[in-house]
Amino acid sequence: MQKKSGMRAFSLLALSLLPMSTGATAATIPDLMKTFPSMTQETAELTVTMPSFTMALAIVISSFMVKRWGTKKLVLTGTALTAVGALASMLAPNVLILLAARAVMGAGIGLFNALCISLIDLLYTGQQRERLLGFQNTFQGLGAAGGALIVGLILMNTSWKMAFSFYLISIPIFLLYLMFVPEVRYDATNFKETTFVNEKVTTTSKIRFGYYWIVLFIVMVFYMTVNVKIPSYILNNHFGPLAVGSSAVVMMSVGTIIGGLIYGIFYEIAKKYTLLLAIVIEAVSVFTISAADSSIACFVGAIGVGFSFGLFIPFIFSKGLSFVPKKYGNDASTILMIATNSANFLCPYVGKLINVGGTDQSLFMVSGIIASVVAMIELIKLLSGHRMAALRQEI
Numbered sequence: 001m002q003k004k005s006g007m008r009a010f011s012l013l014a015l016s017l018l019p020m021s022t023g024a025t026a027a028t029i030p031d032l033m034k035t036f037p038s039m040t041q042e043t044a045e046l047t048v049t050m051p052s053f054t055m056a057l058a059i060v061i062s063s064f065m066v067k068r069w070g071t072k073k074l075v076l077t078g079t080a081l082t083a084v085g086a087l088a089s090m091l092a093p094n095v096l097i098l099l100a101a102r103a104v105m106g107a108g109i110g111l112f113n114a115l116c117i118s119l120i121d122l123l124y125t126g127q128q129r130e131r132l133l134g135f136q137n138t139f140q141g142l143g144a145a146g147g148a149l150i151v152g153l154i155l156m157n158t159s160w161k162m163a164f165s166f167y168l169i170s171i172p173i174f175l176l177y178l179m180f181v182p183e184v185r186y187d188a189t190n191f192k193e194t195t196f197v198n199e200k201v202t203t204t205s206k207i208r209f210g211y212y213w214i215v216l217f218i219v220m221v222f223y224m225t226v227n228v229k230i231p232s233y234i235l236n237n238h239f240g241p242l243a244v245g246s247s248a249v250v251m252m253s254v255g256t257i258i259g260g261l262i263y264g265i266f267y268e269i270a271k272k273y274t275l276l277l278a279i280v281i282e283a284v285s286v287f288t289i290s291a292a293d294s295s296i297a298c299f300v301g302a303i304g305v306g307f308s309f310g311l312f313i314p315f316i317f318s319k320g321l322s323f324v325p326k327k328y329g330n331d332a333s334t335i336l337m338i339a340t341n342s343a344n345f346l347c348p349y350v351g352k353l354i355n356v357g358g359t360d361q362s363l364f365m366v367s368g369i370i371a372s373v374v375a376m377i378e379l380i381k382l383l384s385g386h387r388m389a390a391l392r393q394e395i
Contacts, residue, residue: 024147051106058110081108134263141256220343259310290364
């Protein structure tokens with residue numbers, strides 16, 4: 001029974017290997033443009049970003065589909081579509097079919113993306129729930145870092161088309177989920193009636209949920225800013241070649257893996273101060289990058305930003321989901337996912353808006369300042385919460 005329970009948890013976590021790996025094929029762009037000389041740089045980059053677009057659409061659609069289909073059909077359909085998209089990408093004879101195949105792959109991942117977190121919230125409680133939410137982030141980091149490394153090794157030894165074979169990992173994920181994860185439905189018949197005694201979401205809960213949504217959007221923008229800008233930042237400042245800049249992105253994933261692995265322990269010690277500490281770590285790390293005079297300093301900052309990501313993602317999702325009945329857990333996860341996907345998409349525009357100095361260094365500096373302001377707001381919220389609790393005790 002314990003072994004089966006362990007396999008169920010592993011099968012759920014394995015789903016998280018795919019959502020952050022969609023950009024792993026960015027290294028195929030130079031070879032892609034050699035194969036199709038008439039293709040523009042923008043179209044080549046679209047083959048990398050296309051899955052993120054259809055993934056965002058599918059995340060929203062899945063929140064409606066899950067109530068009709070149930071979670072198992074949705075996950076199995078999503079992983080199957082991912083495999084079909086991977087195979088079609090490997091066999092694509094032209095760019096149009098490649099774009100269509102990548103769109104299918106992104107849609108497949110989007111169907112189960114929100115369930116990666118909401119199923120953990122639904123099936124587990126207490127410390128085990130917090131630990132698995134941390135591991136979920138670790139698996140995301142493993143997918144991003146492992147995907148980039150595997151694609152790099154494939155490109156060193158064979159055709160760029162074979163780089164998409166990485167996504168065939170969706171086939172064993174499909175089989176694991178089929179064998180070890182039961183059907184779970186987001187309706188009242190699947191839970192005790194006591195779960196829904198206070199089913200209505202109060203205005204206070206909505207405000208608290210909205211606060212974490214905004215914080216998630218802001219810290220995700222800064223995470224993506226570092227993710228997108230640090231390779232060129234290292235190159236333009238002569239800290240190293242582009243390969244060194246790409247390694248900094250891998251270091252961010254390593255930081256995420258470490259943060260996710262220790263999140264359960266970190267949360268047990270820091271408790272409600274976890275988010276505050278995560279934002280402070282992100283701010284300090286971004287400041288470190290802005291003041292860097294070598295690639296080593298950039299690596300340290302990148303690891304710190306990734307580490308903070310490994311802490312604030314599980315904390316915010318855990319907190320956000322705690323404000324709604326479990327019946328609406330997938331809807332809440334979807335809304336929070338919209339924050340992360342919106343941050344990914346709007347990152348370049350937000351960066352341009354706040355970058356008063358016009359350089360990558362000034363962008364990192366301003367990002368650090370704004371992150372520090374968010375940390376101050378979180379500290380004030382915590383202190384005011386202490387004060388209110390003290391007043392209630394006095395009364």
